[in-house]
Each structure stands twice: as structure tokens, then as C-alpha cells.
Amino acid sequence: MSAAITSSTATTDQRPGAEVVLRALKDQGVExxxxxxxxxxxPIYDALFQQNAIRHILVRHEQAAVHAAEGYARSTGKVGVxxxxxxxxxxxxxTGLVDALMDSIPVVCLTGQVPTHLIGNDAFQEADTTGITRPATKHNYLVKRSDDLAKTVHEAFYVARSGRPGPVVIDLxxxxxxxxxxxxxxxxxEHRSYRPVTAPDPARIQEAVRLLKRSERPVIYTGGGVINAGPEASRLLAEFVHLTGMPCTNTLMGLGAFPASDPQFLGMLGMHGTYEANLAMHGCDVMLNVGARFDDRITxxxxxxxxxxxKIHADIDxxxxxxxxxxQVPIIGDARQVLAALIECWKQDPTPVAKTEQLAWWKLIDEWREKKCLAYVQEGSIIKPQHAVRRLYELTRETGRDTFISTEVGQHQMWAAQYFGFEKPNRWMTSGGLGTMGYGLPAAMGVQIAHPDALCIDIAGEASILMNIQEMGTLAQYRLPVKVFILNNEYMGMVRQWQELLHGSRYSESYSxxxxxxxxxxxxxxxxxxxxxSADQLDDVIKEMLAHPGPVIADICVAKDENCFPMIPSGAAHNEMIMGPDQEQNARSVTDEGKVLV
Structure with a gap:
């Protein structure tokens, strides 16, 4: 993609390139x-020193810088820098760039480069940044002419936030x-060559509505694309779900797009999704996917x-x-515009709804709900990790504060997704596609910068938190009151779980x-x-953590051998879930038509 953009006006004054970069960032709304x-x-740091419009946060590692920018972007809808x-x-x-690419997070990363006359000479601290980051970014640039500098920065922001968002590198x-x-x-x-389609084809919308109205066992399945489309998209999703009366499930990346407390919400879908969500997906006759990409952890x-x-699939990409x-019905468009069009068409389309059959579908779903697949028993002094997350959720709600949750990656991540209910979008920051250990702490840091008065908590594991633990120094320097809530089972928990279930309990190098x-x-x-x-200490520790005005590390010593259920083993179908040890293993008794065999 060239940096040619129309309708731009060059100033007659010349200034150092570093100052031009900062002026372009300021004009893009970067704070x-x-x-x-x-x-x-x-040169850029020298220019930063001489201005006050843009704040710089000094991280302790460059990977953490990208994760912090991701947290900032995901919680605000802005481009992280x-x-x-x-x-x-x-x-x-x-690693951070690939993480942002997999999860469609808009980030612009400015990288330094050796002087142009030394490129290719193996100069000190030279790397082929554009070559290395080509598969790690949505797009990248190497600026070789001063005349291209400002317009390249502007174009990078346009590319990062337009269409399916993603990271962009500018090598300088x-x-x-x-x-x-x-x-x-x-x-x-508009850009002359990159113009993503945002408005859906009305004929496809009408086709989708008629299919949904005739369905007997429909399900609505949404992902991070609804979050990326802004809060209005989540509001429209709720309106459409309530208008149709259909069940709704979210992917890991889509949590918060639909309120967790809503009776039409089935919980999270996928490998560690709920019994009812997975069986509804397996047994449905019409599926509407908005803003999700059918990744392997879901399918x-x-x-x-x-x-x-x-299958109806609406996606901007x-x-x-x-x-x-x-x-069967592909719809290309922005999630917000797709949902608005679906609502309008649903109201106008005369096709009758299969009400009797859909009532029977809800009855079946309610039977699956009675399985209570996320139920656990907290007894004795050993803290169940599920109980720790649930009590954290309940006690944060009592504070009345706007709460943002980030996670590292592993069992604790899945328990957070299962037991911490999200009512609003942009409150849940986790590494979905890449599954990056070390994501949660710097992401929470970025969220806290964006929302200084909010309660920002990183739900972590004792292994993952050590990946970027140095960012505690950044919290101290900028007085960021991030809370780190460690579910400490002394194992790389998800690795240990897979070793137990799939590798004969041979715990090879998973104990920390x-x-x-x-x-x-x-x-x-x-x-x-x-x-x-011990369990009797849990509430007091959580309350003290929430009340403390500065950063906190809460070490919650949980059961070492607890596994995360339900679980669909890799390569299995949705009706082949492994349930918890206290639950009957009857997921396989559900047929492909979604009917329960007696």
C-alpha cells in the first residue's frame, strides 16, 4: 500500500522529522x-521532552508496551500507540504485534531504524523490521523520504482503525x-485504494432475516467484531436479541457485548464454554454469526x-x-451497521416466526441449563479457584466502581471468563487468538492510564504473571493502582490439566x-x-485489595489439582464435552439434531 492520500495540504515550513511525527500524532488525537x-x-524522545501535548509512559519491556497499547485501545476504542x-x-x-493482529486491535507501532545509508549493512542494532513484521501486522511501512513522513503516519492510523482493525508498523x-x-x-x-465495505448488502440482510424467522432452533453467536464496532453495536445486539427472542452466546473475545445477566444469554461458547451454549450450537438449525471468525477453539x-x-456470517473482513x-448467507459489513439493518428488516419483513418450535427450543435449552455446568462446591479450607473468581466478581460489584478485567493466559483466564460476569463491552481484556502469557499486567496498565478512576484488575496465574512482572515498576513510577489477583496453584495449570487428561498424568516440566x-x-x-x-481469609484479602489506593499483588493460594470444566478436547465436537468430576457425562446423548435421547 503506498502512502498516497488525496486532499492533503503540505505546510511551507520545514521542521525536523521527529517533530513532524509528533505533530501528526497530535492531529490524530493521540494523548x-x-x-x-x-x-x-x-530524536523523537528529544522532541517529546520539548512538548506537553502527548504523554509518554515508560514501560520496562517493549512487549509490554504493545500489550499496554492494546489495553488502552480495547478499553477506549482509540488507536494505541x-x-x-x-x-x-x-x-x-x-509478540505484542502478533497478539494485536490475532485479536484485531488497532495499534500503531513506531520503530526506530538505522540511517537509510546503513540499511542492509548489518549496522549496530539493525534488523529487517519491515520484513520481520510483515506477517505480524496488518500493514507496515519503511519511510525513506522525508516528504512521505507525515502522510505515512496519517495513513497508518487510517489502516489500523478501518475495516478489521489491526496493528501497523512505521519503521523510521x-x-x-x-x-x-x-x-x-x-x-x-477517503483513501483511494483501501476502502473497506461497511454497509451490508440489503439483499443478504433480507435473506438472513427470512432464514432466521423460519428457523426452529436458532442461535445468535457474536465475537470481538461487535466489541470493535463500538458500544452502539452492543446496544443494537441486545435490541436484536430481545426483538427476536433468540438465544445468544459470545466467544471469549466477545464477552460483554451482550449482558451476562440477561436471561437470553447462554454463556460463553467454545472449548471451555457452557454446556447449554455448546449444545445449542451443535443442535441449532440456523446460526447467525456476527463478528466472529470460526476459530478452532470455537468450532x-x-x-x-x-x-x-x-449458517449466516456477518464480518467486516x-x-x-x-x-x-x-x-450459506455471507454478509460483509461493519457489525454496528449489520445489526441496525437486521433490526430494520426484521420489523418490516412479513415472514411469520416459527413461535411454537422456538418455544420448544427454549424448553430444551432450559433443560440443558439445569445441568448447572459451572456449579462447584466450596468446602473445607482449600480455596477453589472458581470460588476465588466468583467472590472477586461479587465484591467488586459491591464497590459500585467501573471495573475492567484483564487476564494472563491459562486456567485462570477460563475461570475468569466463566465466573466473572460482564454487563458492558470494553471491560474485558484478554489474549484470545495468540494466547500470550504475560499479556494481562501490561494490558491492565494501559487500561488504568486510559481510565484513571476505574478499578483495573489483572486476574493472573503464578506462571503467567512472571512473564512481564517487571511492569510492576511502571505501576510504581506512574502510581497506577492496578490490582493483580493471582490464582496460585504452583503449576502451569492448563498445561498440567492437558497432561493429566491427555498424556497419562505425566507432568513434564509443568510444576513451577x-x-x-x-x-x-x-x-x-x-x-x-x-x-x-485458606477460604476463610479470601473475602478479607479481596476487600483489602480493593480498598488499597495503590497497586496490589494478592497471592491467592488455590487448589493445586483443580481442572477447568466443561472442556471440549481439541478436535472433538460440541456434543463431546468432558464435564466436571461431580457431573454426569451425558453430553454425548445429544444428537446432531439437538434432541436429547432418553
Whole structure:
């Protein structure tokens, strides 16, 4: 993609390239940059020092800078901005960039580069950043001409937030940042070559509505695309679900798009989704997918995924449609516009609804709900991890504060998704597609920067939190009151669970020996350290954590051998769930038509 944008006006004055970059960022509405300095980007840091419009947050690792920008972007709907140096600065950011790409998070990452005349000479701290990040980004640029600098920055923001959002890299040679460059204002017209389709085809909308109205066992399935489309999309989703009377389920990335407390919500779908959500997906006859990409953690075995349904797929990314699952009604468009069109068409379309059959479908779903697949028993002194998350949810609600949850990756992530109810969009930050350990702490940091008065909690595991534990120093420097809630079972829990269930309980390298004392570690990072070792201590520790005005690490010592259920083993179908040890294993008694065999 070239940097050619129409309707731009260049200023007659010339200024150093670093100042041009900052002016372009300011004009794009940037208020915060997450970064780490180095030689190749010192001109930008010098320019930052001489202005007050843009705040810089000094992280302790470049991967954390991208995760912090992701948290900022996901909680605000804005583009997150990262600034790192050349070579290792850029390569350290790659994990975060792939994470943002997989989860469709708009991020612009400015990377330093050696001077243009040294590119390709293996100069000090040189790396082929554009080559390395090509598969890790939505798009990337190497700026070799000063005249292209400002318009490249503007185009990068347009690409990052338009269509299916994603990360964009701008590689900036040091000489380009030093030499004078003209400033070009942001364009006022559409990009001439990249124009994502946002408005759905009315004929496809009508086809979808008629199919849904005639269905006997419908289900609405939504993902992160609804969150990315803004709060209005979530409001329209609720309106459409209530208008149709149909059940609704969310992917891991879509949690919060539909209120968890709504009676039409079936819970999360997929590998660790609820019994009722997975069996409804397996047994439905018409499925409406809005803003989800049919990834393997949702579909399970593809040839057994929703085997007797007609599928409607609405997505802003045309390449996602028919990529993994063949659909009968493809709809290309922005989730907000698709939902608005569906509502309008539903009201106008005269096709009668199959009310009797859909009532019978709800009766069947209610029978599945009676399974109470997320039920647990907290007894004795050992803390159940499910109980810890549920009490955290209940006690945060009592505070009345706007609460944002991030997670690391593993069992604790799934328990957070299952037991912490989300009523609003943009309150749930987790690494879905890439499954990046170390995501949660810097993501919470970015959220806290964006929402200084909010309650920001990272639900973590003792293994994942150590991946980016150095960001506790960033919390201390900027006085960010992030709370880290560790479910400490001394194992890489999800690895241990798979080893138990699929590898004959051979726990190869999944036990974390020589863990730090997290209370002392918190103290070393100028934070509050707390610990609960028994169930009767749990509530007091949570309350103290929530009341403390600064950052906290709460070490919650939970049952070491607890597994996360329900679980669809990799490569299995939705009606082949493994249930908890106290529940009857009867998921297989559900036929492909969604009927329960007696």
C-alpha cells in the first residue's frame, strides 16, 4: 500500500522529522504513547521532552508496551500507540504485534531504524523490521523520504482503525527523524485504494432475516467484531436479541457485548464454554454469526461443527468468510451497521416466526441449563479457584466502581471468563487468538492510564504473571493502582490439566519450582502484598485489595489439582464435552439434531 492520500495540504515550513511525527500524532488525537527509548529513536524522545501535548509512559519491556497499547485501545476504542527503538526494540515488540493482529486491535507501532545509508549493512542494532513484521501486522511501512513522513503516519492510523482493525508498523530511519520534513495535514477524503465495505448488502440482510424467522432452533453467536464496532453495536445486539427472542452466546473475545445477566444469554461458547451454549450450537438449525471468525477453539472438529445448521456470517473482513466454515448467507459489513439493518428488516419483513418450535427450543435449552455446568462446591479450607473468581466478581460489584478485567493466559483466564460476569463491552481484556502469557499486567496498565478512576484488575496465574512482572515498576513510577489477583496453584495449570487428561498424568516440566514470595515481591516493587491461604481469609484479602489506593499483588493460594470444566478436547465436537468430576457425562446423548435421547 503506498502512502498516497488525496486532499492533503503540505505546510511551507520545514521542521525536523521527529517533530513532524509528533505533530501528526497530535492531529490524530493521540494523548498517550507507550514506549522505551534507544539510540535510533532519540530524536523523537528529544522532541517529546520539548512538548506537553502527548504523554509518554515508560514501560520496562517493549512487549509490554504493545500489550499496554492494546489495553488502552480495547478499553477506549482509540488507536494505541507504541514507540520502540531499532533492532531488539522492534523484535521485542513482535509478540505484542502478533497478539494485536490475532485479536484485531488497532495499534500503531513506531520503530526506530538505522540511517537509510546503513540499511542492509548489518549496522549496530539493525534488523529487517519491515520484513520481520510483515506477517505480524496488518500493514507496515519503511519511510525513506522525508516528504512521505507525515502522510505515512496519517495513513497508518487510517489502516489500523478501518475495516478489521489491526496493528501497523512505521519503521523510521534515524536520519529521516533528524532531517527537515514538510508537514502534511490529515486527509479529508477517503483513501483511494483501501476502502473497506461497511454497509451490508440489503439483499443478504433480507435473506438472513427470512432464514432466521423460519428457523426452529436458532442461535445468535457474536465475537470481538461487535466489541470493535463500538458500544452502539452492543446496544443494537441486545435490541436484536430481545426483538427476536433468540438465544445468544459470545466467544471469549466477545464477552460483554451482550449482558451476562440477561436471561437470553447462554454463556460463553467454545472449548471451555457452557454446556447449554455448546449444545445449542451443535443442535441449532440456523446460526447467525456476527463478528466472529470460526476459530478452532470455537468450532472444535470442523466436520462435526453445527452439522445440520444453515449458517449466516456477518464480518467486516471478507477473507474471514468461508475461510474455516462454509456459510450459506455471507454478509460483509461493519457489525454496528449489520445489526441496525437486521433490526430494520426484521420489523418490516412479513415472514411469520416459527413461535411454537422456538418455544420448544427454549424448553430444551432450559433443560440443558439445569445441568448447572459451572456449579462447584466450596468446602473445607482449600480455596477453589472458581470460588476465588466468583467472590472477586461479587465484591467488586459491591464497590459500585467501573471495573475492567484483564487476564494472563491459562486456567485462570477460563475461570475468569466463566465466573466473572460482564454487563458492558470494553471491560474485558484478554489474549484470545495468540494466547500470550504475560499479556494481562501490561494490558491492565494501559487500561488504568486510559481510565484513571476505574478499578483495573489483572486476574493472573503464578506462571503467567512472571512473564512481564517487571511492569510492576511502571505501576510504581506512574502510581497506577492496578490490582493483580493471582490464582496460585504452583503449576502451569492448563498445561498440567492437558497432561493429566491427555498424556497419562505425566507432568513434564509443568510444576513451577522456586516461585517467588509474591508478598515480598510486591513490597520490592513499592506495592502492597497480600496472601490468602485458606477460604476463610479470601473475602478479607479481596476487600483489602480493593480498598488499597495503590497497586496490589494478592497471592491467592488455590487448589493445586483443580481442572477447568466443561472442556471440549481439541478436535472433538460440541456434543463431546468432558464435564466436571461431580457431573454426569451425558453430553454425548445429544444428537446432531439437538434432541436429547432418553
Amino acid at each position: 498517550v504513547i507507550f514506549g522505551y527509548p534507544g539510540g535510533a529513536v532519540l 507504541v514507540l520502540v527503538t531499532s533492532g531488539p526494540g522492534a523484535t521485542n515488540a513482535v 530511519p534515524k536520519d529521516i527523524l533528524i532531517k527537515p520534513a514538510p508537514y502534511v495535514a490529515a486527509p479529508t477524503t 472444535g472438529r470442523l466436520d462435526a461443527f453445527s452439522p445440520n445448521s444453515k 471478507p477473507s474471514s468468510i468461508n475461510k474455516n466454515v462454509e456459510v 519450582e522456586a516461585l517467588p514470595d509474591f508478598v515480598k515481591l510486591a513490597d520490592a516493587f513499592h506495592a502492597k502484598g497480600l496472601r490468602a491461604t
